[in-house]
Structures are given as C-alpha cells and as structure tokens.
Amino acid sequence: MQSKIIFQDVSVRYRLPKERIRTFKEFAIKSFWRQVEYEEFWVLRNINLQIDSGTMIGIVGRNGAGKSTLLKLAARVMKPVKGQVQVNGKVTPLLELGAGFDFELTGQENIYLFGSILGISRREMNHRMAKIIDFSGLGDFVDSPLRTFSSGMVARLGFAVATAVDTDILLLDEILAVGDAGFQKKSLDVIKNFHRSGMTILFVSHDLGQIRSLCDQVIWIEGGEIRACGETPKALPQYEAFLNGQG
Amino acid sequence: MIKEEFLQLLHYKDLLINLVLRDLTVRYKRSVLGFAWTMVHPLINTVVFTVVFSTIFRFGIKDFVIYFLSGYQLWLLFSQTTTLSSRCIITNSQLLKKVYLPKTIFVFSILLSELVNFALSMLPLLVLVMIIGNGLSLALLFLPIPLIIMSIFTLGISFILAAATVFFNDIMDIYQLLLMPWMYLTPIVYPLDIVPAKFLPILKLNPMYYIIDCFRTPIYLGHLPDLMNVVLAGLSALAIFIVGIVLFSKWADDFIYYI
Numbered sequence: 445m446q447s448k449i450i451f452q453d454v455s456v457r458y459r460l461p462k463e464r465i466r467t468f469k470e471f472a473i474k475s476f477w478r479q480v481e482y483e484e485f486w487v488l489r490n491i492n493l494q495i496d497s498g499t500m501i502g503i504v505g506r507n508g509a510g511k512s513t514l515l516k517l518a519a520r521v522m523k524p525v526k527g528q529v530q531v532n533g534k535v536t537p538l539l540e541l542g543a544g545f546d547f548e549l550t551g552q553e554n555i556y557l558f559g560s561i562l563g564i565s566r567r568e569m570n571h572r573m574a575k576i577i578d579f580s581g582l583g584d585f586v587d588s589p590l591r592t593f594s595s596g597m598v599a600r601l602g603f604a605v606a607t608a609v610d611t612d613i614l615l616l617d618e619i620l621a622v623g624d625a626g627f628q629k630k631s632l633d634v635i636k637n638f639h640r641s642g643m644t645i646l647f648v649s650h651d652l653g654q655i656r657s658l659c660d661q662v663i664w665i666e667g668g669e670i671r672a673c674g675e676t677p678k679a680l681p682q683y684e685a686f687l688n689g690q691g
Numbered sequence: 692m693i694k695e696e697f698l699q700l701l702h703y704k705d706l707l708i709n710l711v712l713r714d715l716t717v718r719y720k721r722s723v724l725g726f727a728w729t730m731v732h733p734l735i736n737t738v739v740f741t742v743v744f745s746t747i748f749r750f751g752i753k754d755f756v757i758y759f760l761s762g763y764q765l766w767l768l769f770s771q772t773t774t775l776s777s778r779c780i781i782t783n784s785q786l787l788k789k790v791y792l793p794k795t796i797f798v799f800s801i802l803l804s805e806l807v808n809f810a811l812s813m814l815p816l817l818v819l820v821m822i823i824g825n826g827l828s829l830a831l832l833f834l835p836i837p838l839i840i841m842s843i844f845t846l847g848i849s850f851i852l853a854a855a856t857v858f859f860n861d862i863m864d865i866y867q868l869l870l871m872p873w874m875y876l877t878p879i880v881y882p883l884d885i886v887p888a889k890f891l892p893i894l895k896l897n898p899m900y901y902i903i904d905c906f907r908t909p910i911y912l913g914h915l916p917d918l919m920n921v922v923l924a925g926l927s928a929l930a931i932f933i934v935g936i937v938l939f940s941k942w943a944d945d946f947i948y949y950i
Contacts, residue, residue: 460948546713549713563706566705
C-alpha cells in the first residue's frame with residue numbers, strides 16, 4: 445500500500461525573542477545594544493512517521509505537545525527545520541468557524557470564495573453547488589450576507605464546502621465539536637463515509653471516545669516526541685494510562 | 692522558490708479572481724453611491740488642492756486640475772495599494788495558519804482591485820482633458836506603459852511592506868509617516884519649474900519622479916514622454932520589484948511563527 449504522508453527525522457524549532465518584540469523601533473534600539481535574546485525550543489523532535497493510504501489516524505497528546513504543528517507540516521503551511529515531509533496527494537484542511545469566509549458576501553459568493561481557497565475552480569464549484577447548499581441546509585439564506593447567519597449556519601456551510609472537495613488527505617483539528625447534535629451526527633457520518641471510501645484522514649482531538657470509535661491508528665505525542673504509535677486498541681490505552689497517572 | 696510561487700499563483704488564479712471580486716463587491720455593495728465613491732475622494736482632493744495651490748499660492752499652472760490629477764491619481768494607486776498590502780498577511784493570518792496558499796496572492800489581488808478603481812477614477816480626468824485640456828491625442832495610447840511600470844514598482848514596495856509588517860507591527864505606521872513627505876518630494880501638486888535648481892538632483896533620485904512624468908506627459912502635454920525617463924522609470928521599478936520578491940520569499944517561510 446502506498447504511503448500518503450512520510451515524515452523523515454522531522455524537527456521543528458521555534459526561535460522567538462525572550463521578550464516579545466513586536467515593533468521595529470524596539471528591535472532597532474535593542475539590537476543596537478545587543479539586547480535581543482532568543483529562546484529556542486523544539487516543538488517536534490526527530491519525528492519519523494508513515495501514514496498509509498486510507499488510514500484514519502488519531503493524534504492525541506496534551507496541550508502544547510506538538511499536535512497542531514504536526515498538522516501544519518502535513519498541510520505545507522510550515523516547513524521543518526530539519527528532516528523531510530513528503531505528502532502524496534491533495535491535502536484539504538477543515539477550517540475552523542468562519543476562517544476563509546467574508547461576512548459581507550452572500551452564502552453563495554462565500555461558497556465560491558472558500559472553494560477557491562481550497563484550490564477548486566469556479567466551474568467545479570458549480571457542479572457541487574446544489575449538493576453543498578442542500579447539505580448545509582441554508583435554504584433561502586444562500587443569497588443573504590453571511591453576517592445575518594447564525595454561527596451554527598456558518599459552521600455548517602464551512603463543513604459542507606470543505607467536504608464537497610475531492611481530496612486525498614483530510615486534516616481535522618477539533619472540528620467535529622461544532623453545530624447542534626443533529627449536525628454533529630451528520631458530519632460524523634460524512635467522515636465515516638470518507639474513511640470507508642479510502643480517504644486518508646488525520647484527526648486531532650481531545651475527545652478520546654471519538655478517537656476510539658473512528659480511528660484505525662493512534663499517534664500519541666508528548667513534548668514533541670512520539671511516545672506511542674500503532675493500532676488504536678494498543679496505542680490509545682498507553683495515553684489513557686499516562687493521563688490517569690498524571691492525576 | 693520564486694518560480695514555484697508563480698506556478699502556484701497560476702494554479703490559484705480562481706482565488707485571485709474571487710479575492711478581487713470580493714474587494715470590489717464589499718466596497719460597493721453597501722454604499723448608496725456605489726461606484727461613484729471612487730470618484731468622490733479624488734474630486735474633493737482636487738477641489739482642495741486647486742483652491743490651495745492654484746488660487747491661494749498662485750502657481751500659475753495652465754489647467755492645474757489636469758496637471759494635478761494626472762499625477763495624483765497614479766500616486767493614489769500606489770499609496771493605497773501599498774498601504775493595504777502592508778497588512779495583508781496579518782489580515783489573512785487565520786487562513787495562512789491552516790491552508791497552504793501562495794502568499795503573494797493577496798498583494799496581487801489588492802493591486803488588481805485598486806487598478807479597477809484607478810480605471811474608474813480616470814474617466815472624469817479624460818472628460819476634463821477633452822473639455823479644457825489638449826483633447827484626445829494619440830499619445831494617450833502610451834499610458835498603459837507607465838501604468839505597468841507603476842504596477843511593478845508598487846508590487847515591489849508592497850512585498851517588502853507585507854513581509855516586514857509580519858515581524859514588526861509599527862512598519863505600517865512608519866510607512867504612513869514616510870508617505871506624506873514622499874508625495875511632496877514628487878512633483879505632483881507643484882510644477883517642476885518652481886523647484887530651485889540645486890534641489891533638482893535630489894528630486895531626481897526619486898523613482899516616482901520618472902514614473903509620474905511618463906504618465907503625466909501624454910495626458911497634460913499631449914506628447915510622448917522623454918525616452919530616458921521611461922527607461923529610468925522602468926529600470927528602477929524592476930529593481931524594486933526584484934528586491935521585493937526576493938526579500939518576501941526569503942522571509943515567507945518564517946511568517947508562520949509570527950502570525
């Protein structure tokens with residue numbers, strides 16, 4: 445089976461000034477007096493990873509463990525300081541509420557805009573328009589400006605567009621917590637269908653119940669390193685034991 | 692690196708179109724006057740500058756309105772595009788944290804929508820040229836050349852600002868402070884012949900001087916600009932563009948740590 449995502453010895457370092465210097469004036473003065481001190485910390489250290497095609501993989505770990513950085517690397521938003529990230533296929537991240545939308549534009553205009561952010565042409569979007577409008581349940585609101593929408597409607601629209609895209613790899617970052625219970629179930633069903641149809645899915649979540657029921661494999665990251673990686677029934681309990689041990 | 696950015700830009704051309712359409716619809720949708728707004732701003736400025744410089748200071752420029760507008764409109768295209776561009780990476784940070792996009796696309800989209808506004812604001816000027824100016828001459832066909840040169844120059848400055856603002860918030864404010872003296876160092880509101888001869892060399896260090904001259908001459912005087920000025924305008928624009936795109940791509944990978 446072909447590997448969709450390969451991390452080879454990947455390390456990411458944040459190099460930030462100790463005090464956050466946000467103005468050029470400050471920077472100019474301080475670098476003149478050589479007062480700028482940097483703090484370095486490695487968010488990810490020597491990560492080796494291979495995610496096979498069609499796998500749904502859950503990424504767990506405490507806050508700040510490096511989960512989101514891992515997704516950023518997979519999304520090509522960030523480049524590693526060391527090592528190599530190889531991604532074979534089209535990656536689509538599921539964005540959080542409202543990112544990529546313009547609240548002055550109508551629902552339909554936003555569908556085109558958001559589609560093009562995900563790299564889909566207007567023509568392709570036209571084919572999917574009916575399906576998206578139907579799935580998001582917007583009805584007559586498609587021609588109203590987004591600012592008149594409820595936050596639930598915005599979330600539904602975002603989900604509907606992102607999942608209407610033909611993609612190979614889907615990135616989910618705590619995204620299934622939006623909308624009412626009905627929509628959550630509907631979106632879970634969509635994710636399950638994708639999984640069944642052979643899409644590769646990376647799923648970051650703190651909801652271990654969801655991870656257990658959805659994911660084939662689990663990666664547990666702690667302090668920038670992989671602590672466990674493998675089939676869900678094997679890897680997930682290790683993380684749960686660790687959490688319990690922490691009290 | 693730079694080549695890849697442009698290939699990606701081509702791939703995301705629909706996004707570019709949508710961003711421009713968004714800018715234009717959002718700007719015009721919620722205003723009663725609609726597209727007329729684009730013309731109101733230069734109109735008010737024209738009245739003010741005409742009263743101050745033509746009536747009070749008595750520069751005695753023939754057809755002051757045409758002289759002024761032919762330079763000022765192009766200056767506005769530059770100053771507005773660069774000002775908006777300086778914020779563009781910050782404004783879109785939520786998106787750039789999650790989705791891969793060619794980052795220069797925001798600068799290009801701002802320039803394109805400002806060019807649409809510019810084209811609209813040129814209409815009243817052309818009417819003025821027909822009524823009180825030289826009338827429509829063949830020299831006007833030359834105008835796309837200085838417009839392209841100005842666009843290239845504007846892109847270069849925009850790239851530098853957009854990248855620098857990611858690291859330092861106050862770049863925007865510093866730039867706003869510089870814009871005002873820069874405009875007055877360029878012969879836009881005053882005629883060149885009131886400038887004392889010893890200051891002329893300083894004035895001519897300013898690329899904007901050549902670009903404005905290339906654009907103004909066909910409109911105001913009805914003939915082609917000096918070839919030397921066209922060459923100098925083009926070369927300085929190209930140089931700034933290259934500096935801008937090189938700096939931007941050099942820093943672009945680090946944006947993610949700061950946005």
